[in-house]
Amino acid sequence: MIFKTKMYWSFAQAVLLAGASQLAIARDIIIPKPPQVAAKAYILIDAQTGHVLIEEQADSQLPPASLTKIMTSYIVSEEVARGDLSEQDKVYITDDAWRRGGTSSGGSTMFLKPRTEVEVIDLLRGVIIQSGNDASIALAQHIAGSEGAFADVMNQTATLLGMQNTHFKNATGWPAEGHLTTARDLALLAQATIYDHPDHYGLYAEQSFTYNGIKQDNRNSLLFRDSSVDGLKTGHTEAAGYCLVATADKEGMRLISVVLGTRSKEARAVESQKLLSYGFRYYSTHTAIKGQQPLLDERIWQGLNKQVSLGVIDDITLTIPRGASDKLEMVTTVDDTIKAPVAVGQPLGTLAITYDGETLYQGSLVALYDVEQSGFFARLWDSLMLFINGLLS
Structure with missing residues (x-):
């Protein structure tokens, strides 16, 4: 499966993806028209x-x-x-x-x-x-x-x-x-x-x-x-x-x-x-994504943890052409700022899975576990960092 997120790809990754794309073209999947069925x-x-x-x-x-x-x-x-x-x-x-x-x-x-x-x-x-x-x-x-x-x-x-x-x-x-x-x-x-x-x-x-x-x-x-x-x-x-x-x-x-x-x-x-x-x-x-397995680890502010894992709760199972599993694209977007507290299952982004330009699945990326708030001074520090980052962005 090809992953696309908001992060930047390195040149080496770009080369690998280009190679994968050429391989996919070489292995185009052919599906004929459905059979004629003699029924009302x-x-x-x-x-x-x-x-x-x-x-x-x-x-x-x-x-x-x-x-x-x-x-x-x-x-x-x-x-x-x-x-x-x-x-x-x-x-x-x-x-x-x-x-x-x-x-x-x-x-x-x-x-x-x-x-x-x-x-x-x-x-x-x-x-x-x-x-x-x-x-x-x-x-x-x-x-x-x-x-x-x-x-x-x-x-x-x-x-x-x-x-x-x-x-x-x-x-x-x-x-x-x-x-x-x-x-x-x-x-x-x-x-x-x-x-x-x-x-x-x-x-x-x-x-x-x-x-x-x-x-x-x-x-x-x-x-x-x-x-x-x-x-x-x-x-x-x-x-x-x-x-x-x-x-x-x-x-x-x-x-x-x-x-x-x-x-x-x-x-x-x-x-x-x-x-x-x-x-x-x-x-x-095809089970495209397993439930409860982290897809992304994102920065969380004002929490006891510095990161939170995002994924889906239940398996995402799709019907796809045979041999197309390596041609699925997963595109994720994540909320700009994630702050604690966060509860398991809380939506923090979106997930789309496409094949050949067709969206096969669209849903939420959710927290896979709870993250409690940190103490007062830690929250105050994170608030200051968020303010500075806002000024610099």
Whole structure:
């Protein structure tokens, strides 16, 4: 990484930087145009940073079909995390859940038996792996009393997650007027599913689940083709077309792809694989700066210490082209006069990280530790020095 600050560079440093610049030119990074994707809408993001690599019609509202069940599962996981629900709790399967989501409904089903009790964890597998409408309705009724009330919880949760263009009418994704979402919103939901509930996220990678003597394979065919893929969910209705939210982890980078409205089961897998392959081939997730590590040591006046270390509290992680880590530029500015007392985390300057003229990060440089004021006479002396420096400058 190239550092730029307010300090003056020596001639030797200038020569080194010039040499580094020539080397960078010799190793220009080539990134081709994104692939053409046959879908009504799609997006590819870096799961860790949220950086969008590719998007097309990502904010167009479309029916999500069974991708809805990612939200249904997320809410169940939230209930378990809060302690309001246990994985071993028994859920009563109502006649309504069986009638609208069971064998005779014509939709995907877990093959639950009406008027039986089933553990939450089994129903969660039924929702995620088998895309069971019956399991989704049963969980919704158990948690909120009715599927309609559960839809209200879904919409409130969507708002909290920043899903600005989403509205749910049911827990299954069964076609309903106004039941819509977007590729971008689904990427946000997938991101929350992965990082908020890692204990349950592993269910999305399970390739099959057997219940009531019936084994069903996970409908996400990428799980069987690509070992880096470990989720998430498929969807299909006539109105929605064939949809897939997929995620994969490779060499420390996790990507999330969303494709909506493809023409077939095979197409949704192929188009998703195009996005994932492009992202992994040409980009990487890079920790540019470690948190808590000093970037600069600056003079502090009227303090028990003569210097204070500046840096960032948390790691700064960026999505960058592969091979570009040595071409990042870090530009820092520091307050002209820093006086004690200073508290850890107090902003004392700014930090910008750029690549090829584009600002990838901009934020504050902060104190990495507290600095207390010095005694009266020491402060008085520093005040005099500051006054003299002001006259001379």
